[in-house]
Amino acid sequence: MISKITLLGIAIFYASIAFAQHRAPWVVPESAKEKKNLYSPDESSLARGKKSYITECVRCHGKEGKGDGSSAMKIEKTVADLSSDNVQNQTDGELFWKISEGRKPMPLAKTTLTDDQRWDVINYIRTFRKK
Numbered sequence: 001m002i003s004k005i006t007l008l009g010i011a012i013f014y015a016s017i018a019f020a021q022h023r024a025p026w027v028v029p030e031s032a033k034e035k036k037n038l039y040s041p042d043e044s045s046l047a048r049g050k051k052s053y054i055t056e057c058v059r060c061h062g063k064e065g066k067g068d069g070s071s072a073m074k075i076e077k078t079v080a081d082l083s084s085d086n087v088q089n090q091t092d093g094e095l096f097w098k099i100s101e102g103r104k105p106m107p108l109a110k111t112t113l114t115d116d117q118r119w120d121v122i123n124y125i126r127t128f129r130k131k
């Protein structure tokens with residue numbers, strides 16, 4: 001028979017793995033950071049970016065990117081504030097990689113948005129930068 005102590009040990013073991021994953025830094029490959037956004041943030045790029053943002057991102061990240069979308073409450077992880085310096089100080093290449101790959105519970109966008117659409121979304125989320 002498995003003792004209560006053993007079960008407790010197993011529970012603590014899995015809880016600590018979950019905790020570690022939660023806190024793990026989101027590492028982007030060096031080569032991806034250098035990738036350049038070929039689309040200038042002109043009116044049409046921003047309009048396209050906004051459209052994709054509304055369909056794919058707003059439910060979690062919220063209208064102004066603050067992480068307060070309608071689904072944010074249901075998520076066990078804190079939804080990133082896209083207007084924060086932490087996000088805005090990253091390169092376009094870094095954001096492109098993260099948005100493309102996703103990280104649970106954030107879905108990967110490379111299957112739902114084309115490369116062009118993802119670059120446009122990045123131009124759009126740059127408009128959230130705190131003034």
Ligand code: HEC
Pocket residue numbers: 026053056057058059060061071075077078079080082086087095098099103104105106107109121125
């Ligand atoms: C289901 C909710 C959800 C959706 C939809 C979603 N995100 Fe996220 N996003 C998150 C969560 C949660 C995190 C934090 C993930 C982490 O740190 O592991 C995050 C993190 C990010 C980050 C990284 C922030 C950092 O810490 O570097 C960016 C950039 C981002 N999201 C942009 C987007 C964009 C753009 C879209 C739409 C294409 C999108 N997200 C869709 C929930 C979501």
